[in-house]
Amino acid sequence: MNEIGYTFLVLAVVFVLLVLVLIAFGVRRIQLRRALGTFDASIYLPPDGWQMGVCRYGDNHLQWLRLMSLSPRPKYKFLRSSLELQGWRQPTEAEKPRIQPGAVVVCLHYEGKELLLVMKYEAYTGLSSWLEAGPVIGIGTWR
Numbered sequence: 001m002n003e004i005g006y007t008f009l010v011l012a013v014v015f016v017l018l019v020l021v022l023i024a025f026g027v028r029r030i031q032l033r034r035a036l037g038t039f040d041a042s043i044y045l046p047p048d049g050w051q052m053g054v055c056r057y058g059d060n061h062l063q064w065l066r067l068m069s070l071s072p073r074p075k076y077k078f079l080r081s082s083l084e085l086q087g088w089r090q091p092t093e094a095e096k097p098r099i100q101p102g103a104v105v106v107c108l109h110y111e112g113k114e115l116l117l118v119m120k121y122e123a124y125t126g127l128s129s130w131l132e133a134g135p136v137i138g139i140g141t142w143r
Contacts, residue, residue: 039123044116050098057130080134084109088124
């Protein structure tokens, strides 16, 4: 093979790998969206700012997964009994360009620290219901 043949082969392999990675991202996204108890939610991380992701309800945890990742493991896991809902607010002018349109900023406290999530209002109502339906610490167990 000549030099052009090797170049073409390398470019073809790179292209095929790129397509496979894009397909893997698509399959992961579809799996996350089909699972019950998932919703789109950005999280605010002070040094990095807003990061897009997906939240997933569990029995005892709220899990946040990165949107642009192939890992099936959540990046953050919040214990349900330690989450305190503080309410929601409209995004500020500085936040609007960085978050999805029509979303609200949900203010939570987790183990004494402020936690900000951005989600659609419908997802907020589901989150608040999930938190309120949880067991009260020290007063019995699940149903």
